[in-house]
Amino acid sequence: MALAALALPVAAGLCYLWLAGAPPSYLAVNGGALVLATLWIAVAPVPTTIRLRRTLIALILGLLFLPILTGPDVNGVTRWLPLGPFQLHAGMVVVPLLAVLLGEERELAPGLLSIALLAALLQPDMATGAALMLAAVGLYDATKDWRFGLFAVVAFTVSLVAAMHGELPAQPFVERVIATLARSEPVGALALLAGLLASFYLVIAALPGPIASRKALAGCLFGFVFAGTVSNYPSPLIGYGAAPILGFGLALGVLAAMRAPQLR
Numbered sequence: 241m242a243l244a245a246l247a248l249p250v251a252a253g254l255c256y257l258w259l260a261g262a263p264p265s266y267l268a269v270n271g272g273a274l275v276l277a278t279l280w281i282a283v284a285p286v287p288t289t290i291r292l293r294r295t296l297i298a299l300i301l302g303l304l305f306l307p308i309l310t311g312p313d314v315n316g317v318t319r320w321l322p323l324g325p326f327q328l329h330a331g332m333v334v335v336p337l338l339a340v341l342l343g344e345e346r347e348l349a350p351g352l353l354s355i356a357l358l359a360a361l362l363q364p365d366m367a368t369g370a371a372l373m374l375a376a377v378g379l380y381d382a383t384k385d386w387r388f389g390l391f392a393v394v395a396f397t398v399s400l401v402a403a404m405h406g407e408l409p410a411q412p413f414v415e416r417v418i419a420t421l422a423r424s425e426p427v428g429a430l431a432l433l434a435g436l437l438a439s440f441y442l443v444i445a446a447l448p449g450p451i452a453s454r455k456a457l458a459g460c461l462f463g464f465v466f467a468g469t470v471s472n473y474p475s476p477l478i479g480y481g482a483a484p485i486l487g488f489g490l491a492l493g494v495l496a497a498m499r500a501p502q503l504r
Contacts, residue, residue, distance in 0.1 A: 241442055241446045241447050241448075241496070242281050242447055242492040242493065242495065242496035243278060243281050243282075243492075244438075244442055245438075245439045245442040245443055245446075245447065245488075245492055246274070246277055246278075246281070246439070246477070246485070246488055246489055246492055247274065247278070248435045248438045248439055248442075249432070249435035249436050249438070249439045249477040249478055250270065250274050250477050250478075250485055251435070252431055252432050252434075252435035252478060253270065253417075253432065253435070253477055253478035253479060254267055254270055254271060254274075255431075256417070256421070256428060256432055256478060257270065257413060257480060259428070260413065260421075262412075262413045262480060266413060266480040269480065269481075269482050270480060270481070270482065270485060272482070273482035273485035273486050273489075274485055274489075276486065276489070277485055277486055277488070277489025277490070277492075277493075278489070280489050280490060280493045281489060281492055281493040281496060282493075283493075284490075284493030284494050284496065284497050285494075285497060286494065286497035286498050287341070287494070293341055293344060293345070294345075294348075296337070296341060297338065297341050297342070297345070297352060300334040300335075300337060300338045300341075300356075301338075301352070301355050301356060301359070303321065303330060303333070303334050304330055304331065304334060304335075304356055304359040304360075304368075305359050305362075306321060306330065307319055307320055307321060307322075307330050307363065308359070308362050308363060310322060312327060316405075317363060317364065317365075318363050319331065319363040319364075319365045319368070321333060326482065328482060328483040328486070329367075329474060329481065329483040329484070330359075330363075330365075330368075330483075331360065331365055331367060331368030331371060331464075332367070332368075332464060332474065332476060332481075332483040332484040332487045333483045333486055333487040333490075334487060335356065335368055335371050335372065335375070335460055335487065336371075336457055336460050336461070336487045336488045336490065336491035336492075337487065337490045337491040337494060338352075338356060338375075339371075339375040339378075339453070339456035339457045339459070339460040339491065340449075340453045340456065340457050340491045340494055340495045340498075341453075341494075342375070342379065342453075342456060343379065343382070343450050343451075343452035343453025343454070343455075343456045343457075344450060344452070344453065344498075346379075346383055346385065346452070349379060349388070350376075350385075350387040350388060350390075350391050353372055353375070353376055353388075353391050353395075354391065354394075356368075356372055357369060357372050357391075357394070357395050357398055360372060360398065360399075360402060361398050361401065361402055363402070364401070364402035364405050365402055366399045366400075366402040366403040366467055366471060366473065367463070367464055367467035367468065367471075367473040367474070369395055369398050369399035369402050370395075370399050370463035370464070370466055370467045371459075371460045371461075371463035371464045371467070372395050372460075372463070373391075373392050373395035373396055373399060373463060374392075374459035374460065374462045374463035374466070375456040375457070375459040375460040375463065376388045376389075376391045376392045376395060376456075376459070377389075377392050377459050378452075378454075378455030378456040378457070378458055378459030378460075379452055379455065379456050379459075380392065381455055382451050382452035382455045382456075383452055403471055410472040413479060413480045414474050414475070414479050414480045414481060415468060415472045415473055415474055415475060415479065416468065416469070416471075416472060416475065417432065417468070417475035417478055417479040418432055418433055418468075418469055418475060418478070419469055419470075432478045435477075435478065436461070436465055436477065436478065439461065439477070440458050440461055440462065443457050443458045443461065443492075443495075444458045447492070447495055447496060448495075448496060448498070449495040449496065449497075449498040450498060453495055453498060454495065457488075457491055457492075457495060460491075461476065461488065464476040464484065476488070
């Protein structure tokens with residue numbers, strides 16, 4: 241089911257890229273990322289100790305802040321991890337896994353989310369802010385902890401600020417995929433949306449793992465999709481870009497391995 245949750249929207253996106261005449265390299269990058277993510281899902285281990293889980297969280301938070309220090313800088317925006325010839329959207333690589341891990345960190349999660357939100361504000365990156373906001377909504381729905389509701393309100397405000405200061409020109413086949421396609425091929429846009437909705441449903445209802453982690457990951461996906469629909473941010477899984485495929489692959493692999501309700 242974890243593989244289906246990733247492969248359905250990515251396969252729909254590959255069909256879109258092919259039919260829309262995207263450069264062959266775009267299909268190769270997305271297809272290669274799907275292969276790597278599939279291999280990870282097949283062998284992903286579960287973080288077996290609290291210390292390991294928290295070490296991973298600390299590494300994720302460090303990677304979120306890294307682009308601010310290293311660049312690249314595009315008109316004051318720094319939200320990409322430079323990896324050789326590739327520049328990966330930092331939030332889309334690491335925030336899905338952060339959402340899954342924070343599902344097992346009820347006491348610390350609001351503070352850790354706030355640290356991640358600070359990175360989104362400094363970059364600035366509305367998409368990551370929206371993903372963190374809706375991951376918190378998922379955690380609130382699972383736990384009924386009022387702190388997640390308060391964080392979601394703060395994250396909504398931060399996302400609006402980031403949207404006003406961090407928008408870049410839309411890139412073909414990358415940003416606003418559904419909104420752009422809907423003008424000329426509404427059936428195709430609905431097919432892409434159906435792939436994303438199927439992924440959302442599988443994460444919520446069909447995957448193993450703790451319910452808080454599943455709802456947080458589903459909220460994270462919804463946040464990135466929302467940002468890519470209403471503003472010039474990457475359309476996750478369906479548009480060109482390896483970062484969301486790798487990021488959600490990492491998260492889905494760990495989530496599928498988390499059979500027990502709580503790590504000890």
